[in-house]
Amino acid sequence: MRNSILIIDDDMDLCTVLSRFLTKNGYDTEIAHTGYKGIAMFTEKKFDVVICDYRLGDMEGKDVVSALKKHNQEVIVLVITGYSDIKTAVEVIKLGALDYITKPLIPDEVLNVLKKALQRSEETNGTVLKKLPTAPSFSSLNGKSSASRIANVSSEYFIGQSPAAEALYAQVDIVAATNYSIILYGESGTGKEVIAKTIHELSDRRNKPFVAMDCGTLSKELSGSELFGHVKGAFTGALQDKEGHFELADGGTLFLDEVGNLSSEVQATLLRVIQERKFKKVGGNKEIQVDVRIIVASNENLQDAYRKGKFREDLYHRFNEFSISLPPLRSRKEDILLFADFFLKKTTIELNKEIQGFEDDVLQTFLQYSWPGNLREFRNVVRRAVLLTEPGKKITSASLPWEITNSRPFSELNEEKNSASPLHQKSSAKEEVNLKEAATKAEFETIMSVLQQVNFNKKKAAELLKIDRKTLYNKIKNYQT
Secondary structure (H helix, E strand, O other), X not given: OOOEEEEEOOOHHHHHHHHHHHXXXXXXXXXXXXXXXXXXXHHHOOOOEEEEEOEOOOOEHHHHHHHHHHHOOOOEEEEEEOOOOHHHHHHHHHOOOOEEEEOOOOHXXXXXXXXXXXXXXXXXXXXXXXOOOOOOOOOOOOHHHHXXXXXXXXXXXXXXXXXXXHHHHHXXXXXXXXXXXXXXXXXXXXXXXXXXHHHHHHOOOOOOOEEEEEHHHOOHHXXXXXXXXXXXXXXXXXXXOEOOHHHHOOOOEEEEEOHHHOOHHHHHHHHHHHHHOEEEOEOOOOEEEOOOEEEEEEOOOHXXXXXXXXXXXXXXXXXXXXXXXXXXXXXXXXXXHHHHHHHHHHHHHHHOOOOOEEOHHHHHHHHHOOOOOHHHHHHHHHHXXXXXXXXXXXXXXXXXXXXXXXXXXXXXXXXXXOOOOHHHOOOOOOOOOOHHHHHHHHHHHHHHHHHHHOOOOHHHHHHHHOOOHHHHHHHHHHHHO
């Protein structure tokens, strides 16, 4: 028996194309171009699935979903939306939609979502259908349930309690069960690879490989070989056949970190591979079929990159079926002390060393510091402190790096950026003005600001300050005395 589908959308062209496509693939379809018409048709005839646009000319899709569910609680509703943010998805799913599809519609993705929706239905038109095995549930998407699910699969990543953390976990939870390509944005050290692994572990691909590749470390010549492999003799040094990352990740997930660093030639090849799901090794003639989910990460906004001509626009849209921004540590202050405890416990186990905790002034320093290196920097700071602390003692400020104990609180630095320089402010008659001390203070603050911008990379800082590294080291040493 063919499943019947009602399409509700005010875009006539989209309705026609979608109807023809679904009919060709074995479904019976009917069309309504308004929400009210769709609801009326649904009350007159039984449909197995309703595909409804989120924004209609006469009403919003969420109101249609509510009306359909009141008439028949068992109906499967899929919502089309061009607004692929978490708020839209959570809203329609809480109202009863089973899943959502983002525009522009990709035919294979529509079929995939539709088939999974029908499989998840226990009974349609009296016919018992197979359920998806252990498919992640979308029925509860609050931060607590999402965080609990992530905690079960990722021991590397502590589950925070801040609003920023809850929003992140909810997005991870909802997109993991799909086959969407994903762009992860975030500063260095925010845990993009850990999030990519977590999405993989929560997906139906969890029993297949997760393969990561850092695109920022590869030369133009080697990136093609690393992605697609090569055959023996393809170039100088190719002494034997090699499998590329796509082949290694077949059936699973491929994570491409710093994807914006790929050359234009490799980007063009990558686009063809994503479109055709097959590739040739460097120097080879045989086409290899692959099924890979792609998650990419970038420090820079890829939309800005393609507008500047640094990244292919068509490849960007292939990747951008869903995007997630990882919050920096400074925007989730509520989690800092929890992370401190988490990293401490992991490190004491790693070093087999008993530490009694942190002194109060150390915790206060953690809360005030801006953490330009985010979680990676925080973890390294705690590991260093544990190493330098005697067994059975508490961690003191003496075990912390100089750049942390001598840094200005992030809030103060921000306030000063928005105010006039202290050198330009009028002092009272009673105040003594020491020009040399004021200049030294201003120099120190400038150096610290630049160091924080470059994640305390002293070579980069020296270049920005237009001094040599030896001079920078000497100035830092003078400030410590």
